[in-house]
Amino acid sequence: MAYLEVKNVSQSFTRADGAAASVLRNVDLAVEQAEFACIVGRSGSGKTTLISLIAGLLEPDAGDILLEGKPVRGAGPERGVVFQNYSLLPWMSVLQNVYLAVDAVAAGLSTAEKRDRALHYIELVNLKEAAQKKPRELSGGMRQRVAVARSLALEPKVLLLDEPFSALDALTRGTLQEELARIWLDTRKTVVMITNDIDEAILLADAIYPLTSGPGATLGRPIRVDFPRPRERRELGRQLAVRGLRGDMLAALSKTDGKSVPVGVTL
Amino acid sequence: MKRFDASAVILPLIGVSVVLLVWTILSATVARDLPSPVKTWQESKPYILNPFFKNGEMNQGIGRFALLSLIRVAKGFLLAILIGTPIGFLLGLSTKFYQAFDPVIQVLRPISPLAWLPLGLIIFQKSEPAAVFTIALCAMWPTVINTAVGVRSISPEYLNVGRVLKLSRVKMLKKIIVPATLPYVFTGFRLSLGLAWLVIVASEMLTGAPGVGGFLWQEYNSLVYSHIILSIMSIGLIGFGLDRCMGVVERKFKSV
Numbered sequence: 001m002a003y004l005e006v007k008n009v010s011q012s013f014t015r016a017d018g019a020a021a022s023v024l025r026n027v028d029l030a031v032e033q034a035e036f037a038c039i040v041g042r043s044g045s046g047k048t049t050l051i052s053l054i055a056g057l058l059e060p061d062a063g064d065i066l067l068e069g070k071p072v073r074g075a076g077p078e079r080g081v082v083f084q085n086y087s088l089l090p091w092m093s094v095l096q097n098v099y100l101a102v103d104a105v106a107a108g109l110s111t112a113e114k115r116d117r118a119l120h121y122i123e124l125v126n127l128k129e130a131a132q133k134k135p136r137e138l139s140g141g142m143r144q145r146v147a148v149a150r151s152l153a154l155e156p157k158v159l160l161l162d163e164p165f166s167a168l169d170a171l172t173r174g175t176l177q178e179e180l181a182r183i184w185l186d187t188r189k190t191v192v193m194i195t196n197d198i199d200e201a202i203l204l205a206d207a208i209y210p211l212t213s214g215p216g217a218t219l220g221r222p223i224r225v226d227f228p229r230p231r232e233r234r235e236l237g238r239q240l241a242v243r244g245l246r247g248d249m250l251a252a253l254s255k256t257d258g259k260s261v262p263v264g265v266t267l
Numbered sequence: 268m269k270r271f272d273a274s275a276v277i278l279p280l281i282g283v284s285v286v287l288l289v290w291t292i293l294s295a296t297v298a299r300d301l302p303s304p305v306k307t308w309q310e311s312k313p314y315i316l317n318p319f320f321k322n323g324e325m326n327q328g329i330g331r332f333a334l335l336s337l338i339r340v341a342k343g344f345l346l347a348i349l350i351g352t353p354i355g356f357l358l359g360l361s362t363k364f365y366q367a368f369d370p371v372i373q374v375l376r377p378i379s380p381l382a383w384l385p386l387g388l389i390i391f392q393k394s395e396p397a398a399v400f401t402i403a404l405c406a407m408w409p410t411v412i413n414t415a416v417g418v419r420s421i422s423p424e425y426l427n428v429g430r431v432l433k434l435s436r437v438k439m440l441k442k443i444i445v446p447a448t449l450p451y452v453f454t455g456f457r458l459s460l461g462l463a464w465l466v467i468v469a470s471e472m473l474t475g476a477p478g479v480g481g482f483l484w485q486e487y488n489s490l491v492y493s494h495i496i497l498s499i500m501s502i503g504l505i506g507f508g509l510d511r512c513m514g515v516v517e518r519k520f521k522s523v
Binding site for chain 2: 100
């Protein structure tokens with residue numbers, strides 16, 4: 001049995017005209033402990049719905065979501081979420097935002113210990129200098145780092161990332177991808193990341209799951225990524241195997257629909 | 268450096284001059300009983316130049332009258348926001364509470380202070396608490412409604428953060444719902460204070476309490492019409508000042 005399991009999950013929404021619109025159909029996912037799983041799909045394919053279901057922010061119409069064999073009920077700090085739009089609390093400083101997370105899970109610690117733990121995670125994402133700043137004083141990349149620090153500070157069993165870098169410019173995105181790879185090597189968290197960027201998935205993931213286009217999207221068979229870590233972006237670019245992998249991904253993504261909208265390839 | 272903008276001074280001066288001119292013409296032609304600006308100034312001078320004298324309950328400098336009114340408004344306003352803010356939060360947070368009390372509020376809201384005051388006098392038997400009661404009842408609605416709207420328009424992103432962190436109800440309120448609603452609450456406070464100041468005149472006129480409104484009514488009865496204009500202008504200027512002050516406080520919270 002896998003660490004995190006999504007079993008035969010389906011989800012639909014009621015449209016404005018009253019008809020049911022199927023978003024996800026029969027989705028299966030099995031992620032092992034300390035595995036980095038990426039789900040790649042086009043925008044509008046139901047990616048955010050899937051991560052909200054795993055996070056417990058939504059309840060599936062059908063199917064089960066199991067963590068360590070136990071069904072997930074509602075949201076909780078053992079499944080830390082990094083949202084696409086950062087979702088920092090603007091009235092709090094960086095430190096206060098992260099402290100709130102520490103405070104939520106470490107009730108036994110003293111105030112000083114909780115503060116230290118918050119600062120530790122702020123340092124981990126290289127934001128020590130900005131600890132006292134408010135989110136509005138930070139760039140998009142820095143805000144997303146705070147969001148990552150906040151989720152890591154929960155010391156969650158699973159870290160869920162919902163297109164965390166999609167709102168950032170290409171250079172910042174590259175830097176943050178490398179930082180995430182480094183942090184993951186240090187912490188070995190179980191990660192489920194949603195992305196629309198195949199190369200981001202190849203750089204970071206152990207396994208990539210293609211999500212076919214909605215309505216009624218479902219996950220295809222996972223593609224293993226066995227390149228040694230730490231992975232070097234330029235090195236990957238030269239390898240023939242990466243091109244093969246990318247071709248497989250594109251084929252998997254365009255299998256069910258006739259449309260051939262290109263998925264982001266930036267390597 | 269910012270260049271001195273002459274039109275920012277000259278244009279308002281022109282506006283004031285036009286009003287004074289129309290006033291002069293009116294007082295000289297159709298409205299003979301209306302004191303002219305010059306006469307108003309001459310008869311009001313002692314009240315303005317020595318604003319804090321006191322020769323009796325209803326014969327005081329305009330500054331002292333204004334102070335008395337401001338204290339009364341402050342009491343009513345504080346009562347209004349102390350009652351209005353929690354009601355607003357309850358309306359925003361609980362759909363059941365909203366369904367139960369929204370119709371009542373919608374009916375109570377448009378009632379004039381002139382209608383509430385007699386009820387206040389019956390309940391309290393004294394003019395002072397009746398005036399404060401009336402001000403509070405009339406002034407609290409913008410705070411109630413803005414707070415409720417603020418709670419309802421909190422971004423779901425913030426609430427999701429609270430859900431992922433599994434915050435307790437109290438923490439959720441303290442760390443997320445209240446700070447996210449504050450800008451709306453302060454807009455409500457500003458509108459409530461404006462209403463409270465509007466109500467003060469009516470309540471002082473009816474109760475005869477010493478203050479700007481009470482003075483205005485007394486001078487009408489004693490046929491000193493220039494003092495009515497003095498009172499009206501004081502009410503306008505103070506109301507403007509209050510709004511500006513609350514505007515500054517409000518902007519402070521908006522920038523968050």
